[in-house]
Amino acid sequence: MHIDLHTHSTASDGTDTPAELMRNAAAAGLDVVALTDHDSVRGHAEAIAALPEGLTLVTGAELSCRIDGVGLHMLAYLFDPDEPELARERELVRDDRVPRARTMVRKLQALGVPVEWEQVARIAGEGSVGRPHIATALVELGVVETVSDAFTPEWLANGGRAYAEKHELDPFEAIRLVKAAGGVTVFAHPLAVKRGEVVPEASIARFAAAGLDGIEVDHMDHDEPTRARLRGLAKELGLLATGSSDYHGSRKTVRLGEYTTDPEIYGEITRRATGAFPVPGAGGPRPA
Numbered sequence: 168m169h170i171d172l173h174t175h176s177t178a179s180d181g182t183d184t185p186a187e188l189m190r191n192a193a194a195a196g197l198d199v200v201a202l203t204d205h206d207s208v209r210g211h212a213e214a215i216a217a218l219p220e221g222l223t224l225v226t227g228a229e230l231s232c233r234i235d236g237v238g239l240h241m242l243a244y245l246f247d248p249d250e251p252e253l254a255r256e257r258e259l260v261r262d263d264r265v266p267r268a269r270t271m272v273r274k275l276q277a278l279g280v281p282v283e284w285e286q287v288a289r290i291a292g293e294g295s296v297g298r299p300h301i302a303t304a305l306v307e308l309g310v311v312e313t314v315s316d317a318f319t320p321e322w323l324a325n326g327g328r329a330y331a332e333k334h335e336l337d338p339f340e341a342i343r344l345v346k347a348a349g350g351v352t353v354f355a356h357p358l359a360v361k362r363g364e365v366v367p368e369a370s371i372a373r374f375a376a377a378g379l380d381g382i383e384v385d386h387m388d389h390d391e392p393t394r395a396r397l398r399g400l401a402k403e404l405g406l407l408a409t410g411s412s413d414y415h416g417s418r419k420t421v422r423l424g425e426y427t428t429d430p431e432i433y434g435e436i437t438r439r440a441t442g443a444f445p446v447p448g449a450g451g452p453r454p455a
Contacts, residue, residue, distance in 0.1 A: 170199040170428040172225060172436075173242060173355065173383065173411030177292060178202075178210030179229075180299040182416030185210035186217035189448070193219040195423040199433060199445070201225035201244060201411070206260040207295050208248045218448030225436075225445050229355060230345075231260050233335040237364050238325045239354065241341045242383065245440035246350025253344040259334050261295055267333040268296045274329040275301070275322075280310055298323045299418055314418050318362050325363030342378050349442020353381040353409050358397060359388035368400060375404040380439060385410025385426040387419075407432050 175181035176188045183191060185202060188210075192200040202214050202224060211226050218224055227244040246253065268287060275282045282304050290307075291300040302317035311317045320327045336344075338354075345352045354374060358365050371382065384397040385408075401408040410426040413419070437445055 168198040168430045168433070169196055169424050170430060170433045171197050171411050171414070171424050171426070172199075172201040172227075172244070172353075172409055172428050172433070173203050173229070173386075174200060174414040174423065175204055175229075175416075176202060176210045176214070177294045178207050179204035179295045180291075180297045180415060180418065181294075182418050185214035188414075188416075189214050189217045189222060189224065190219060192423055193222045193448075197222060197424050199223045199225060200423070201227045201242075203227040203229045203242055203244075205229050205240075205295055205297060206231055206257045206264075208257075209295075211248070215446050218446060220448050222448040223445045224448065226443055227350075228257065230257070230341050231333065231335045232338040232341050233332075234338050234366060234370060237366050238335065239338060239366055240356070241336075241338055241345070242353040242355045243341070243345040244351045244353070244436055245443045245445070246345050246348035247442035250344075250348035250442065253348045256336055256340075256344060260336070263334040264296050267331045268298075268301060270331040271298070271301055271323065271329050274331065275305075278328060280305065280308065280329075282308060299415060301329075303418060313420070314415075315361075315420075320363070324361075327363070338374060339377050342374065346378055349440060351380045351436050351439050352378070353383055353407065353436075354379060355383045356386045356388050356413065357382050358393050359386065361388060371400065372404055375406055379406065380436070381407030381409050381432070383411060384408040385428075386413060387421045387426065388413075407435055409436075 176185040302314040
């Protein structure tokens with residue numbers, strides 16, 4: 168089985184619609200794909216309707232969190248999307264995205280970058296506006312060569328010159344809310360140091376004690392020594408070790424299924440979840 172548990176669609180900051188993402192996942196040879204848009208479940212219905220036969224969808228979201236001034240992302244899988252407390256927190260985060268993005272645009276303008284809000288809004292379209300949309304604008308303007316190049320202290324990285332904070336969950340509260348909604352939590356790209364400051368390993372141990380289920384080990388922003396370190400930490404703390412592409416369509420160079428999760432780990436995630444269940448595809452033939 169080929170299992171990719173971290174992807175994004177136009178419902179947040181990817182470039183594939185949820186339907187396109189499902190078709191592309193099947194064409195890439197995946198058996199299981201998770202749709203984990205930022206703080207949003209808006210793309211789930213379209214993805215389910217478009218699921219090709221032979222592809223299974225894991226519904227989820229990537230929750231924006233912050234602890235001790237450091238931002239982090241928590242992947243939440245197979246939770247009940249209608250659970251009111253978690254839904255309310257997701258809405259608070261989403262509502263803060265536009266004011267935050269406008270603030271970053273103003274900071275970039277003050278730095279001499281000729282970016283306009285209308286450009287960022289056009290790039291975001293119907294998605295939840297975020298830093299990747301602003302990064303794409305910087306690429307269009309020739310300020311940086313790639314979206315990843317914008318996520319540096321010079322520009323949009325956590326604490327960077329044009330960075331702005333937004334409403335974010337306390338990670339312990341995120342773990343509690345997802346568990347209460349029957350879901351499973353995995354700390355996304357925990358040691359992606361090129362994105363900015365990361366939480367110390369002591370904090371990961373505290374998350375584990377609070378009920379964190381796993382950490383994302385195999386990821387494009389982790390080099391081989393980092394992956395080995397995280398794999399050892401997962402074993403030490405009794406956490407599941409996942410792998411996934413963090414696919415954003417053409418916004419990033421990573422391919423669907425470039426990093427994957429072991430089927431036994433996936434099986435354990437599904438066994439722990441009670442809020443929702445993986446959706447088997449029956450919407451059409453699998454691409455050749």
